[in-house]
Amino acid sequence: MDDVFTRFDLVLEAFWLTIQLLVFSGVASLVGGTVLAAMRVGPVAVLARLGALYVSVIRNTPLLIVFIFVFIAAPTLDLLVQTPFVVKGVIALSVYTSAFVCEAIRSGVNSVPLGQAEAARAMGLTFGQTMSQVILPQSFRAVVPPLASVLIALAKNTSVAAAFGLIEATARMRFFTNNNAGDLPLIFITFAIGYIILVEVMSAGAFGLERRWRAAR
Amino acid sequence: MSSVLFDVAGPRTRARHRLYSVVATVALLALVGAVVWRMYNTGQFAYELWEPFVTPDFIVVLLVDGLLRTLQMAFVSIILALAFGVLFGIGKLSDHALVRWPCWLVVEFFRAVPLLLLIIFIFFTFGVGDGFGPYWSVVLGLTLYNGSVLAEVFRAGIQAVPRGQGEAAYAVGMRKTQVMNLVLMPQGVKIMLPAIISQCVVALKDTSLGYYIFAPGLTFVGKQIYGEFGNQFQTAIVLATMYIATNLVLTWLATLAQRRFVGERKPLAVPMVGQTGGA
Numbered sequence: 016m017d018d019v020f021t022r023f024d025l026v027l028e029a030f031w032l033t034i035q036l037l038v039f040s041g042v043a044s045l046v047g048g049t050v051l052a053a054m055r056v057g058p059v060a061v062l063a064r065l066g067a068l069y070v071s072v073i074r075n076t077p078l079l080i081v082f083i084f085v086f087i088a089a090p091t092l093d094l095l096v097q098t099p100f101v102v103k104g105v106i107a108l109s110v111y112t113s114a115f116v117c118e119a120i121r122s123g124v125n126s127v128p129l130g131q132a133e134a135a136r137a138m139g140l141t142f143g144q145t146m147s148q149v150i151l152p153q154s155f156r157a158v159v160p161p162l163a164s165v166l167i168a169l170a171k172n173t174s175v176a177a178a179f180g181l182i183e184a185t186a187r188m189r190f191f192t193n194n195n196a197g198d199l200p201l202i203f204i205t206f207a208i209g210y211i212i213l214v215e216v217m218s219a220g221a222f223g224l225e226r227r228w229r230a231a232r
Numbered sequence: 233m234s235s236v237l238f239d240v241a242g243p244r245t246r247a248r249h250r251l252y253s254v255v256a257t258v259a260l261l262a263l264v265g266a267v268v269w270r271m272y273n274t275g276q277f278a279y280e281l282w283e284p285f286v287t288p289d290f291i292v293v294l295l296v297d298g299l300l301r302t303l304q305m306a307f308v309s310i311i312l313a314l315a316f317g318v319l320f321g322i323g324k325l326s327d328h329a330l331v332r333w334p335c336w337l338v339v340e341f342f343r344a345v346p347l348l349l350l351i352i353f354i355f356f357t358f359g360v361g362d363g364f365g366p367y368w369s370v371v372l373g374l375t376l377y378n379g380s381v382l383a384e385v386f387r388a389g390i391q392a393v394p395r396g397q398g399e400a401a402y403a404v405g406m407r408k409t410q411v412m413n414l415v416l417m418p419q420g421v422k423i424m425l426p427a428i429i430s431q432c433v434v435a436l437k438d439t440s441l442g443y444y445i446f447a448p449g450l451t452f453v454g455k456q457i458y459g460e461f462g463n464q465f466q467t468a469i470v471l472a473t474m475y476i477a478t479n480l481v482l483t484w485l486a487t488l489a490q491r492r493f494v495g496e497r498k499p500l501a502v503p504m505v506g507q508t509g510g511a
Contacts, residue, residue: 061252061257065260074479075437075479075480075483076437077437077440077451078440079451080468080471083468084472087458088464088468091274092270092274092276094270171345172346174346178444184349185349188352189356199356199357200357203349203357206349207344207345210344210345211344
């Protein structure tokens with residue numbers, strides 16, 4: 016009956032794995048997304064095209080298909096055979112989320128008024144100076160809300176790993192419901208609240224950052 | 233290539249960029265080559281592995297049991313989600329706190345819970361055995377999730393209609409319902425349309441989560457095919473291509489709708505809506 020609460024350590028353990036997936040793939044996709052965004056706004060045409068192609072392919076592919084590629088298709092190519100499941104999960108999530116991070120950052124860069132870049136150029140700043148002194152500090156501000164949305168989506172997306180043998184929160188819920196079919200709603204609410212806490216903490220963090228970095232205009 | 237971010241390149245910079253391009257192209261070709269070489273080495277080009285995708289019977293199965301079912305699932309759930317969204321979107325705008333708060337709670341709950349968790353819960357509570365099965369479990373899950381997102385779109389869309397419109401309608405003596413139905417909604421829907429269509433892309437992608445509970449659709453057919461032929465890699469490529477093609481068509485429709493109905497105005501910005509990375 017009260018399995019969820021007597022074995023609450025299992026619930027916490029599962030959410031710990033969810034958080035690990037979230038943090039590792041969050042960091043990896045922030046790095047990946049920034050590199051992609053730099054490729055897309057930079058002056059080298061080949062890289063810009065490549066970045067655009069990557070983003071439009073990944074954005075239109077379901078995350079589950081990306082997971083199938085990493086977990087089921089890659090081993091037939093003798094790739095990632097010995098890799099631990101957690102690492103594979105992080106790879107799949109990062110490959111997917113990088114595209115969305117790239118779009119969030121790019122939209123942030125684009126949201127800085129044109130006059131700012133023009134003024135910086137008129138003063139004789141180089142590309143590097145324009146970016147680092149004028150554009151990027153302003154775009155960080157604009158980037159916070161869309162980036163927070165992307166990372167919150169990532170937190171929810173870690174649940175897809177449940178379908179591929181990672182015992183994170185969603186898979187753990189499945190385990191509990193298997194043993195206690197009677198109190199499914201209770202188990203569901205417990206896990207749902209766990210995810211809601213995760214999401215709310217992230218959006219509160221984003222809100223705080225947004226407020227701290229807001230410019231006096 | 234000209235941009236305000238950098239000067240028109242001089243001869244030395246152009247040479248440097250050309251070098252970058254060459255290096256990037258070589259690296260890219262090397263990567264593609266490595267993948268092809270790896271595929272060749274592990275025998276992925278064998279005809280038997282690709283055979284299902286050039287056999288008419290399998291193509292029919294992929295299109296009818298796969299793509300059509302997936303589209304059907306997405307379509308039904310979007311229609312239901314629209315109804316849900318209108319109901320709760322208006323509920324969130326209600327003047328009565330007793331209506332507003334429950335609507336807010338429901339919308340926030342379903343937006344924050346992962347869709348897969350929701351689908352699993354619905355399936356194992358109502359779907360198994362004599363229940364309504366995996367198909368409707370996925371549809372119901374998608375409806376609740378997308379409905380909540382659309383409720384938010386709806387609210388934002390109504391609020392994006394200039395204030396004067398509603399005030400003028402009240403001034404000429406319309407009732408609340410009339411103001412909503414005759415003045416705010418017709419104008420709001422135009423603003424919302426692109427966001428609604430891009431949510432369709434999300435719904436279509438999310439149907440793939442039915443994989444976990446053996447719901448029909450592309451991923452289910454794919455699983456059966458690679459289960460029988462052992463051609464995981466080829467199946468994954470075919471499935472991805474089908475999803476990408478369908479979504480590109482939808483995205484194209486969204487741009488069309490944007491241009492036709494919204495014009496040059498900025499698209500509606502609602503957090504956590506559309507392509508922000510939902511599964």
